[in-house]
Amino acid sequence: MLLSLPAPIAPIAAHSLLVFLLQVGLLLLLAVVFGRLAARFGMPAVVGELFVGVLLGPSLLAWAAPGVHGWLFPAVAEQYHLLDAVGQIGVILLVGLTGMQMDMKMIRRRGGAAAGGSFGGLIIPLGLGIGAGFVLPKMLIPDGTDITVFALFLGVAMCVSAIPVIAKTLIDMNLLHRNVGQLTLAAGTIDDAFGWFMLSVVSAMAVHAVTTGTVLLSLAYLILIVVFALTLGRPLARGVVRIAAKSEGAGPTVGAVVVLVLLASAGTQALGLEAVFGAFVCGILIGTAGKVEPAKLAPLRTVVLSVFAPVFFATAGLRMDLTALIRPQVLLTGLAVLALAIIGKFVGAYAGARLSGLNKWEGLALGAGLNARGVIEIVVAMVGLRLGILSVEVYTIVILVAIVTSLMAPPILRFAMKRVEQTAEEQVRETEQRAWQPRTTTSEQEQPLH
16 A cells, blocks of 8 residues: 655745845845944944834835835735744844853852842833833723733833843944943843743733743743753753864854754743743853854854844834824823833843942943843734734834834943943953954954944
């Protein structure tokens, strides 16, 4: 008896492939152009890259030339999923590279400052967000949505930080080697871990009745990841990197590192947590393995920062629709929520930093960094929209918070860090991180990384 084989899956349609290639090419072209323009005006390139999505998305192109927008970005889920896949690879590798450059010795030595800034930057905006959820106009809350679930979800959206945006901003501004930059990433990691935990709980409340088991399971997964990283994960990463480093050239090392980061991301995604969390933890393990020559990872850094990351940030802006803010009630509500989000994060992070021993300028810089919500808040907002917790209007307000706070971070960081003297430890760390750059001309090496 002959077994019937399944019919072969048809390859991607010729037109879909054409549109996809045009999308990626155009997004990358404009991201590079606007990224350089942003740098000329003293802003990190990520600001210009995010603006590309707004320019080509429903906020402008769909309004000015709907036919062109409909052809280039058709409302077809499969077409958007192709772009999302490229963007997700980019953000995962970006966060992984950031983890590799974390100075864990400094973090352990000044962990109290990171925890203090993170705690303050979590509790106050979470409380303000929950309070705002209970007093927002009822017309902005979807019919049938439990007010408590809505308020909790808004609180979660207000308390998260955006590791990808923070990381890219610090890299663009050449601040990743500074102690405050390292502490900001550490505090942001704590924020995001708590945020994804709360998101899983609130999402469960929206779909099912939340139980003690649901909460404990999410918390157990977080603990499991940390335990695995400290026991099996560290020697595994060290062994893989050691074997790859024996080969000449950068190829085997780059390939091994990418595999580790992608598999770690898949692991946390499988547990119901965000993939970038696994990428960041894996990056830290690779960075602490002590067997990676920075020069061997320079090609990966160049490709990620010059290609994948710009495409990701440009793609993230495509779902932003700022035209909903034309309605006065939505605009006023949005401004109020924006003010609460900014004040809550700044006051909380600054107070926590000061209580942890940082000076006022370091506290201001930490608050500015953690205030950037960026695409992480956009992801949270998209989950809320998909589950029916958020209306389109509130979704747009949350997106507004993400954009404005990301734009605020660079100038405040620049203002504060000019008043913080660079230490000898930071100079050593900067020298080590410069080794990650490809060998180019001296003038190019003096420029901030991008």
